[in-house]
Amino acid sequence: MANEMLLKYGCNPNQKPSKVFMQDGKDLPITVLNGKPGYINLLDAFNGWQLVRELKKATGYCAATSFKHVSPAGAAIGTPLTETEKKIYFVDDLGELTPMACAYAKARGADRMSSYGDFIALSDECDACTATLIKREVSDGIIAPSYTDEALEILKSKRKGTYNIVKIDENYTPDPIERKQVYGVTFEQGRNELKIDNEMLANVVTDNKNIPDDKKTDLVISLITLKYTQSNSVCYVKNGQAIGIGAGQQSRIHCTRLAGNKADIWWLRQHPKVLGLQFVDDIRRPDRDNAIDVYISDEHDDVLADGVWQTLFKVKPEVLTAEEKKEWIAKNKDVCLGSDAFFPFGDNIERAKKSGVAYIAEPGGSIRDDHVIMTCNKYNIAMAFTGIRLFHH
Numbered sequence: 001m002a003n004e005m006l007l008k009y010g011c012n013p014n015q016k017p018s019k020v021f022m023q024d025g026k027d028l029p030i031t032v033l034n035g036k037p038g039y040i041n042l043l044d045a046f047n048g049w050q051l052v053r054e055l056k057k058a059t060g061y062c063a064a065t066s067f068k069h070v071s072p073a074g075a076a077i078g079t080p081l082t083e084t085e086k087k088i089y090f091v092d093d094l095g096e097l098t099p100m101a102c103a104y105a106k107a108r109g110a111d112r113m114s115s116y117g118d119f120i121a122l123s124d125e126c127d128a129c130t131a132t133l134i135k136r137e138v139s140d141g142i143i144a145p146s147y148t149d150e151a152l153e154i155l156k157s158k159r160k161g162t163y164n165i166v167k168i169d170e171n172y173t174p175d176p177i178e179r180k181q182v183y184g185v186t187f188e189q190g191r192n193e194l195k196i197d198n199e200m201l202a203n204v205v206t207d208n209k210n211i212p213d214d215k216k217t218d219l220v221i222s223l224i225t226l227k228y229t230q231s232n233s234v235c236y237v238k239n240g241q242a243i244g245i246g247a248g249q250q251s252r253i254h255c256t257r258l259a260g261n262k263a264d265i266w267w268l269r270q271h272p273k274v275l276g277l278q279f280v281d282d283i284r285r286p287d288r289d290n291a292i293d294v295y296i297s298d299e300h301d302d303v304l305a306d307g308v309w310q311t312l313f314k315v316k317p318e319v320l321t322a323e324e325k326k327e328w329i330a331k332n333k334d335v336c337l338g339s340d341a342f343f344p345f346g347d348n349i350e351r352a353k354k355s356g357v358a359y360i361a362e363p364g365g366s367i368r369d370d371h372v373i374m375t376c377n378k379y380n381i382a383m384a385f386t387g388i389r390l391f392h393h
Helices: 039-059 083-088 099-109 128-135 149-156 213-227 252-268 285-295 322-329 347-354 369-378
Strands: 004-006 019-021 030-034 063-068 071-077 118-122 139-144 164-168 177-182 185-190 233-238 241-247 335-339 357-362 382-385
Touching (some): 030 149, 039 164, 063 099, 083 099, 099 118, 099 241, 128 149, 252 335, 347 357
Parallel strands (some): 139 164, 357 382
């Protein structure tokens, strides 16, 4: 390890010089095993590592996240995949997956469009199974506490040998005070060391007080994910994985809509018509992902027009109609939702309900809390007030 690392440039090529270093003179907590990570890569790496480390501590499962531009596109714990999930994440050809591979398959698969070119963080050792999955995805790099020899060789073969592989000291503890400069002015604050667990969900303010243990786990996953997502942010979670993250929106309702739309797309990808799409042989993975995204959108004609569909599909697909989409989305149930700050109006609940939300965790504290609670009661949604805001910038 070393005290500092020179970088190619900062956020943009014109921002030079650029480096990361330890002000206290100690060694950096990372070792670059391959490649040359950049400024944004390391921002994603350190935020992603913190997220998966906390998910592991909170749930007991290994965890993975797929980061893009300092926010997670997906995050998940290492529970087994269903047969349908294996198909929509395109890992059904890999045989039995390890828990770590399951976690990354879900983290990457939640929002494949956003995860294109991601930086990966794993809570535990990267094994060969996980590395094999990663090898065939478009990704900028990975951070993990360790790698098996086989996994390391697989990953080193990516991007013509330039794939960024970072090893982090899992025993590293940062200074409790953090600082950054903006416009030459130094900002200082205590690190957000808030522990997020089931105790944070004790204050259930709705008529429905029943939040099962597995839903509490999903709510904890949503809150930990939000802790490392650029605010304002909202996160939908189901069965141990984020299925829709709305990051960096100025309006709370826009967060809820953005994340809800992503959750709807995740669910629509499980529709029989989507599962039945017959792609041409040797289609590139990004082209396939984009075709699915357009097919289930209102712009489906862009991939179904004559002269176009033949480049993507062996057989021209039937249109997935608006009525069929609405009917399918209505089947999504028991979704959990976390918000990094209070909902100011009940319209957020109305939108969340359309994507199957039945359990909510948010700080509370709005002057319209009564209206938000009333809207939850209308739909028998159970909502906990955490009392804690989770802004991250």
